[in-house]
Amino acid sequence: GESVGLHLPTLSVQEGDNSIINCAYSNSASDYFIWYKQESGKGPQFIIDIRSNMDKRQGQRVTVLLNKTVKHLSLQIAATQPGDSAVYFCAETLQNFNKFYFGSGTKLNVKP
Amino acid sequence: EAGVAQSPRYKIIEKRQSVAFWCNPISGHATLYWYQQILGQGPKLLIQFQNNGVVDDSQLPKDRFSAERLKGVDSTLKIQPAKLEDSAVYLCASSLGNNRGPYGYTFGSGTRLTVV
Numbered sequence: 001g002e003s004v005g006l007h008l009p010t011l012s013v014q015e016g017d018n019s020i021i022n023c024a025y026s027n028s029a030s031d032y033f034i035w036y037k038q039e040s041g042k043g044p045q046f047i048i049d050i051r052s053n054m055d056k057r058q059g060q061r062v063t064v065l066l067n068k069t070v071k072h073l074s075l076q077i078a079a080t081q082p083g084d085s086a087v088y089f090c091a092e093t094l095q096n097f098n099k100f101y102f103g104s105g106t107k108l109n110v111k112p
Numbered sequence: 113e114a115g116v117a118q119s120p121r122y123k124i125i126e127k128r129q130s131v132a133f134w135c136n137p138i139s140g141h142a143t144l145y146w147y148q149q150i151l152g153q154g155p156k157l158l159i160q161f162q163n164n165g166v167v168d169d170s171q172l173p174k175d176r177f178s179a180e181r182l183k184g185v186d187s188t189l190k191i192q193p194a195k196l197e198d199s200a201v202y203l204c205a206s207s208l209g210n211n212r213g214p215y216g217y218t219f220g221s222g223t224r225l226t227v228v
Contacts, residue, residue, distance in 0.1 A: 043116070043203050043219030044155065089154050099168065100217075102154030 012109040019077040021106045023090035028071060030092040034100070035064060035075045039086045047075070047088075077108075085110045114138065116220035118204050124226045130192035133223045137185070137206030141218075143167075146179055146189050147203040149222070155203055161187060194227045201225070 013019045025033070031052040036044035050057045050064045050073075057064050063076040073090050087105040094101075117136040125131050137144050142163050147155035158177065160168040164184040172179070176195070181187040191198055201224050207217040 041221065043205070043221050045219070046217065091154070099157065099160070100155075102156070104153050 009104070010107045010109065012111060013080050015080060015082060015110055015112050017080055019075075019080045019084070019108060019110075021075045021077075021088050021108065023073040023075075023103050025071050025073065025090070025092050025103075027092065027094065028068070030094055032093040033064070033066060033073050034091045034093070035062075035073075036089045036091060036102075037084075037086045038089065038105070044089060080108075080110050082110050082112060084108060116204055116206050116218050118202075118220035118223055120223055121221070122224050122226075124228060125194055127196055127227050128193040130190065131194055131225060132188050132190045133202050133204075133225075135187045135189070135204030135206075135220060137187070137204070138218055141206035141208055142184075143207045144181055144187050145205040145207075145217075146187070147205065147219075149201045149203055151200070158189070191225075194225075196227050199225055199227045 011019060011021060034049045035047040037047050038044045048057060048059045048062050048064050050066050052068060055066050061078045065074045075088060077084055085108055087107050089102050089105045091100045091102045093099060116138055119134050123131055144161045146158045148158050149155040156171065158172045159166060159179045161181045164181050176193060177191055179187060179189045189202060201222040203219050203222045205217055205219045
C-alpha cells in the first residue's frame with residue numbers, strides 16, 4: 001500500500017485553543033483525502049474530506065489544508081473541546097474512492 | 113439508520129486456535145470491507161467485497177485468514193490458526209459503493225482480538 005504518515009504522534013492542547021494535526025502522504029497520484037476521528041473503543045468516524053483540485057475546505061470548527069507541492073495535509077480544529085480528544089487519522093484514496101490507506105494516527109489530548 | 117454491527121466485541125483465544133468475526137453492514141450498502149487495526153497504527157485493509165464478490169484481497173494472509181459474504185449482506189472473517197501477531201481490532205466498514213466518497217463509508221465499532 002501507499003505510505004501515509006503523521007509528524008506528531010501525540011498532541012496536547014488547552015481547551016479553547018486551536019489544534020493543528022499534520023499528515024504527509026507519499027503518492028502524488030492520490031486525489032482524495034479524508035480525516036477520520038477515532039474515539040476509544042469505536043470505529044473511525046468521518047470528519048472532513050478534500051479533493052486534490054482544492055487546497056482548503058472548511059467544515060464546522062474544522063478546516064483541512066492540502067499542499068500538493070510538498071504532499072502535506074493538515075487538520076485544524078478551532079476552539080478545541082474535551083470531546084475532541086481522540087486519535088485522528090488521515091487517509092488517502094487513489095482515484096476510485098474504494099481503497100483507503102491510513103496513516104498511523106495522532107492522539108489529541110485536550111486539557112480542561 | 114442503523115450502523116454497521118459487529119460481534120463479538122471482544123475475544124481472547126490461545127495461539128493456534130480458530131476465531132470468527134461477524135459483520136452486518138448498513139442496509140443497501142453494496143461494498144463491505146474488513147480492516148485490521150494493530151494497536152497504535154492506522155487501519156489496514158484486508159479484504160473488500162462488492163455484493164458477494166471479492167474485489168481486493170491482496171493484503172489478506174490467505175494461509176490463515178478467510179472471509180466470505182455469501183448472500184451479499186452479512187460477512188464473516190475467520191482466522192485459523194491464530195498467531196500472537198493477529199492481536200488487533202478487526203473493523204468492518206460498508207459503503208454504497210457508487211463512488212460517492214467516504215461519507216458513505218461507515219465503520220463498525222470493531223472486534224478486539226487478543227491472542228495469548
